[in-house]
Amino acid sequence: MLMNDLERKVEALLDSQKRDWKLARENYASLSNVQTRYFRDNDRTTVLQFNPERIRSSAAKIDKASLQARPCFFCHRPEEQKGVVYDDAFEILVNPYPIFEDHLTVPLRRHERQQIRPYFRKMLDIASELPGYALFYNGPRCGASAPAHMHFQAGRRSDFPFVRDWLSFPKQIIRETERTGFYVTAGHIPACFIFESRDREEAKAVFDLLYDRLPVKPGDYEPMMNVLAWKEEGVWVTGVFPRRELRPSCYYAEGEANILISPATVEMAGLFVVPLEKDFEKVTFADLETIWKEVSITEEEKNALVRKIKEEA
């Protein structure tokens, strides 16, 4: 396969960081022995990954005081961490605490809070230039471990169950034009708005249409959401998972009922990461469905949104 300039640079970055940076070398090496479980239901396969290194992320405190107490890890990087500059505005880095074989972080090159609206177009551009990857965005209260510093992440498209399975999900059409389709999952959790387009500006217009109609909680500055986007055969596909909770009730439960899962885009897209062995062994698919249900918008909220979008569009 012919690689473009950016792909070649990112390939070389992954190779050199996994070789020369001790932390990355060790964590990518242990990733190759992680255990996985698979849950098959009607139209998809959901994956459970036991990954002890991710305890930092799953149990991360993101309240104001905790955030202020630790330096931003995008602005203060270890000397060994190298990057590839993208379009002056962003930089592509190797994530030293990987979930995937090739796990990238893509921070903005200045310290600015996590917010997607001004950067969604850029997300599509990067997805276009890294066609093997799916880009993802965790909202400031939806799994981002650095909510104070704008960033995307990326992993190989094939590593996301959602990318493989979304075509067979039951969906309702919100709107279809010659170049763009806008859908929402029907009778399926988690609720997800999906749009595909050959045209970047049309994709951006659909994103804004949805974004502007999602509720913003008191004290927040953007609607709670996770976003996944990739490009495939000239078509951008975007999945938006509106959220209502940062963490499910099992995260806070005591004793046997406790499951340490803190959902972000990766979980919404069908790959659950558990840092604790006790959870890896006991979790059932029903537990995962409960988690999706608790952190997603409700069926009623979803239907109300669809009505609103159809009326105004």
Ligand SMILES: [Zn+2]
């Ligand atoms: Zn920063």
